Amino acid sequence: MTEWLEKHAPKMVLAPSFIAILVFVYGFIGWTAYVSFTRSKLLPKYDLKGTIQYERLADSPRFEVALTNLAIFGVLFILFATIIGLTLAILLDQKIRTEGPLRTIYLYPMALSFIVTGTAWKWILNPGLGIESVMHDLGWTDFAFNWLVDPNLAIYTVVIAGVWQSSGFVMALFLAGLRSVDNEVIRAAMVDGVSTPRIYMSIIIPSMAPIFLSAFIVLSHLAIKSFDLVIALTGGGPGYATDMPATFMYAMAFSRGDIGQAASSATVMMVIVTAIIVPYLYSELRPRHD
Amino acid sequence: MTDISVNSVSSEKNAARIRLAQRIALRFGLYAMLLVFALYYLMPLFVMLTTSLKSLDEIRTGSLLSLPRDIDFTSWATAWSGACTGIQCDGLQPFFWNSVLLSVPAVFLSTLLGAVNGYVLAQWRFKGSNILFALMLFGCFIPFQVVILPMAIVLGKLQLAGTIGGLVLVHVVYGIGFTTLFFRNFYVTVPQELVKAAKVDGAGFFRIFYSIFLPISPPIIVVTVIWQFTQIWNDFLFGVSFSQAGTQPITVALNNIVNSTTGVKEYNVDMAAAIIAALPTLIVYVVAGKYFIRGLTAGSVKG
Amino acid sequence: MTETTQSILSIENLDKSFGAVKILKDINVSIEPGEFLVLVGPSGCGKSTLLNCIAGLEESTAGDINIGGRSMIGVAPKDRDIAMVFQSYALYPTMTVGKNITFGMKVRGTPEAEQQAKLNEVATLLQIDHLLDRKPSQLSGGQRQRVAMGRALVRDPQLFLFDEPLSNLDAKLRVEMRTEIKRLHQTLGASIVYVTHDQIEAMTLATKIVVMKDGVIQQVGTPNEIYNHPANMFVADFMGSPSMNLIPAQATSSGNSTQISIARAAGDELVLNFDREISGLNGSGSKEVILGLRPENITDPLSIVAQSGQLADCQIDVVEPAGSDTFVVTSLGGKQVTARLRADAEVMAGQSASLAFDLTKASVFEPDSGARIA
Ligand SMILES: Nc1ncnc2c1ncn2[C@@H]1O[C@H](COP(=O)(O)OP(=O)(O)OP(=O)(O)O)[C@@H](O)[C@H]1O
């Protein structure tokens, strides 16, 4: 008996977690996907009705805005966070004496909740008393900064706050990458008289392709899930100008009582994430041949 | 002849001086840039802090970036125990404790499960265990919107809707993937011979875990606890979806305070509330930044 | 348990596969009490896997393992009355040296007093008394090695298993510990299975050597047998350093004398007399063979061991003085051939010198199968 227990202990220990994941992740994904093919409204219904929900999504101007916003936000957010993160990492890699404290400063936003970040930037960017009034005080009296309430520009405030929060993290990733580059190669290049910028451009940065990939994965993942930041910063507004798929889904599920639309938009999100993550996980977990 | 040599020496000295000056200028530019970035990251914190210490009058008349004329802690008191989150006006205090009550068991349970799962997946592999790991890992990356609806239904069925227990369950379930990843990647670096030696010594699965693996685990436990605590404390989506008025976590309450439409807009109270909500994770970050960063990078690189 | 012998260990028809890959194929080995069995073979040939099967850390796919006359099918490692020393030492990193050594006894519930007594005994034997309160990370490689052995010795098992215990030590320490292990074996009279891929370790320690390749046993024998009568070209090549010269040649039998002729670079042939029978070469005939000749069987004519040698002039390509001997390289049968001369032999690269070939200890192999035919 104890022999049997000993033999099966590993599997038994893993079982509860695995079953939980099976039900709460895969079962639930299945449920949501299934419901996205029904006419569910306030309550879930279980008879399949084809792709009607997806047709409604396709026709919904609000969802179109959400997808467009995701594209704008995703591209700008990833781009700026990567550029700033990489720049900071390279600057910090120059034997800076105060590296420790500076790193702490660059990275602390990552410890904050997006709700806190959103709250702070909402105040800083607010049209009356925020940055605008600072500029007025500085003598630039016709400076106007009302992106937060401009339906066409509000999405860019989300980018600003998002980049502020996440670029330090990208810096940490790149810094770790820079530190793991083979020193011998760099020394050899220095001896050959290659200038520092050239060393970065042609030796170090190309060797960090895996870090770029990791940063891209993490950032795109943050972008797709971005919900809290939008809620806290703009509440999805003005109107639904800053809606994203994440906030769209939430609105459908909890304020509009339209489970069908919620499920189908969630499934769309799932598909986007899967398309990015699965190849990544596959390449990371694939047994390496050495 | 002497002339020429003197000349060349002095021109060489000149060149060296120019090179030195260039280097100094370069270093100066470097530090200046780093400083500008530091100010950019610090500015929101500075604004939050100064705003929270100003009176509403000063906020309206003064500048965003100015220091408070006289330091005024009343908005902190209001944020803690008087601000309105909708109809209720007890400040953040009850919600702060909700978050504590929620994160402590959730962090503990998910870390514990991650530790034993990681131990199995790293040292007691069996046929198919790598696939199980991949399936668990994928669970970390799903957009949680895709599980919210069925979760709400299941929590209702389990009589856990709107309870802290329900939120604990949610956080544990969706935290396991990461905690397992952390421990598994840590234990994978332990040579398999250690387990073999212990087996020959007569120790079994559990004995080996608590006599040999647990004692080497403090660093990864710290990383995991910090990661989970930050995640759970800062969570908003689950909080707003699965709690009700009395059980909301602090992030939800903060959002409600900021967006509450009753009375005048008290920016100073909003900022004080934001800082209070951020304080626990900020303190953890300042105290154990090294482990925090390790968690961040471990969570993104390598499976 | 088919037969009841007094063998400490007997392995019968053992197979082991990982998935579809067969790692061990039909292994049969047994050892008597007090024997020191060394398993040698190139990296990846399955030595550790075999040891793990004996320890019960891997389940065998087919066949049986008996320890002390008892079948080990389904018996857990802890119940096999064995102790094991690992290549990486596998010391428990958070426990002190003392705790490392007593952990097994603690798990088994041995009384505290007995644990202490045994610990002291072993610590004295291995001269690690002063290290008992240190952590493994505070020890040198050699000290860790001793602790790992101490952990095995306190068990006082029927059978010791060593998996390349010296491979992480530097050359000097390795020689020292080798002697120490030999001494322990002699004083304790223990039965040991020892894995290594270092053939010198194998030769010096073993009472019996098992040579493995790709999961198949190539030869079992005493060090002397393995060295002087290798069963095939693989064993011949693997054991001995520098390794045996394997020279393509032509064997010709005419009545009761046999000649072996080797092609030379100059176009002529070196013809040597061979006074043993080559199987497959009956009466009169001719046959392609591989002549296996160890460097010490090709010497300079003045060497005392050259008495039974046949002299021939050879072009010397390389001279490598090695202190006690001088190795020279010449070319025979299209191969580089190493000869071992006296240290003061007067040879120079590029010149020719007279070498003495002693074929009494030569081996002859079938070129295709590699099997020994004389
Ligand atoms: N758990 C396993 N699963 C699959 N293949 C394995 C496993 N363990 C070992 N192998 C394979 O079995 C073969 C034999 O491995 P083993 O460790 O026994 O070699 P070895 O002779 O001890 O080599 P070395 O001298 O390098 O220690 C190798 O090809 C190895 O890749």
Ligand SMILES: [Mg+2]
């Ligand atoms: Mg091995």
